[in-house]
Amino acid sequence: MSRMNLAGLFAMLLLATSGAADAKQWKYAGLHPRTGQPGDGLCHMEMVHVHTAAPLHADTLYRTREDIYVFIGDPMPFGYEGPRHAYYGHHPVVLNVLINISVDRDVVEYCNHDGPHYHAYEPPPRQEFVEKEDVNYYAGEYPQEYKRGSPSLVRVNTVYRSWSAPRPVITVGPPPEYRGPVIQVDLNIPVPTVEVRVGRPPPPPPPEWEGRVIREERVHVHHDHCDHHEHKKHKKHKHKKYKGRD
Amino acid sequence: MRQGALVLVMLLGAGCSSGVDDVLDAWRAAGESPSAFTEVGEKLPGGKCRAGKVSGLDATVCVFESTETARKAEEASWALVGNAAGAASVSGKMVLVIADPRKEDPTGRRINALVKTFQAEAR
Numbered sequence: 001m002s003r004m005n006l007a008g009l010f011a012m013l014l015l016a017t018s019g020a021a022d023a024k025q026w027k028y029a030g031l032h033p034r035t036g037q038p039g040d041g042l043c044h045m046e047m048v049h050v051h052t053a054a055p056l057h058a059d060t061l062y063r064t065r066e067d068i069y070v071f072i073g074d075p076m077p078f079g080y081e082g083p084r085h086a087y088y089g090h091h092p093v094v095l096n097v098l099i100n101i102s103v104d105r106d107v108v109e110y111c112n113h114d115g116p117h118y119h120a121y122e123p124p125p126r127q128e129f130v131e132k133e134d135v136n137y138y139a140g141e142y143p144q145e146y147k148r149g150s151p152s153l154v155r156v157n158t159v160y161r162s163w164s165a166p167r168p169v170i171t172v173g174p175p176p177e178y179r180g181p182v183i184q185v186d187l188n189i190p191v192p193t194v195e196v197r198v199g200r201p202p203p204p205p206p207p208e209w210e211g212r213v214i215r216e217e218r219v220h221v222h223h224d225h226c227d228h229h230e231h232k233k234h235k236k237h238k239h240k241k242y243k244g245r246d
Numbered sequence: 247m248r249q250g251a252l253v254l255v256m257l258l259g260a261g262c263s264s265g266v267d268d269v270l271d272a273w274r275a276a277g278e279s280p281s282a283f284t285e286v287g288e289k290l291p292g293g294k295c296r297a298g299k300v301s302g303l304d305a306t307v308c309v310f311e312s313t314e315t316a317r318k319a320e321e322a323s324w325a326l327v328g329n330a331a332g333a334a335s336v337s338g339k340m341v342l343v344i345a346d347p348r349k350e351d352p353t354g355r356r357i358n359a360l361v362k363t364f365q366a367e368a369r
Contacts, residue, residue, distance in 0.1 A: 023329040034352065045354035047361050049333035050324060 025050040029099035031120055032071035033061070033078045038163050042078045046100070060156040063095060063109040070095050072109060073156065074117040077163035084118040086168035087111070089180035090146070091138035094124035110146045112153040113160070115183030116168040130177045135168055139177035265340055265368065266296045266307045272367040273300055273360065283307065289326060290319040290341060300360060302350035306343045307364075316341050335361045337368035 036056020283298035293308030332345035
């Protein structure tokens with residue numbers, strides 16, 4: 001073997017061994033997307049564990065504690081099939097409860113999903129939520145930490161926009177206790193159109209209308225100046241507060 | 247009398263060293279078929295460790311003299327996972343390290359079940 005070939009082989013071996021040694025471990029805790037691509041599903045390890053892949057969209061879908069990444073997003077686009085809890089709008093997430101570790105003081109982070117969404121976790125203890133028609137609304141004050149982080153963390157909605165996933169169907173407005181951003185869900189019934197072209201044979205009759213109403217969720221972010229009169233006409237409004245629950 | 251004491255000592259000794267076997271029995275009871283777990287020495291500092299395979303995964307179980315020494319070994323346990331997905335769990339005087347170098351468990355469900363069984367047995 002020539003000297004060049006030997007040198008090449010040595011370089012390749014060196015690269016291979018250094019690559020193996022340098023593979024970084026990323027610590028996760030709890031359910032999280034395996035790769036970040038919806039088709040790749042979820043990793044179901046509940047305890048602290050490691051992967052050699054870094055979390056995708058780490059800055060918006062995860063929160064970290066002591067270098068451990070905790071997924072706080074909606075798992076539905078990733079094919080989640082376990083128990084799910086419906087939420088509306090922004091709300092606190094207590095990381096130590098989520099990953100089942102004992103700490104002196106709750107580690108509170110905020111989920112910035114706009115509108116209706118799901119989580120695998122139920123509303124955290126020691127936080128105030130109101131349940132209305134099986135959907136949980138945060139009923140507490142939003143602290144400064146939430147307001148500071150919100151401008152960048154709301155990008156989670158941009159990330160999820162390209163993914164298809166079932167969302168809780170909301171038919172009435174949020175309860176008055178909820179003070180977060182409001183997304184209006186409109187009914188949008190598609191109307192068949194007939195195109196007429198001058199100078200050509202008449203177009204064929206439109207396909208038979210199936211008589212099916214397709215419901216489409218249209219998302220519209222309301223700002224503080226929006227007036228929500230529907231708050232006064234809630235029908236089923238169950239106060240299920242989690243404040244003080246252990 | 248002396249014979250009785252000897253039996254007692256042997257039973258106590260067996261009780262102390264059977265921690266790993268208890269974990270293996272718990273896995274068997276949960277429907278797993280762990281391989282023989284052989285002694286691999288002090289894979290984690292201060293621990294007496296045994297290693298084998300369970301559910302297609304590499305597992306190492308170490309027994310420590312105290313819960314404190316077990317907890318101190320937790321950080322070192324990640325090195326045993328190597329360049330694979332895996333988990334480490336401290337429970338009582340024991341540490342379990344599971345690695346998936348052959349990507350047998352891409353969803354992590356097997357590892358999750360094994361660790362939970364271990365935690366229930368070793369606490």
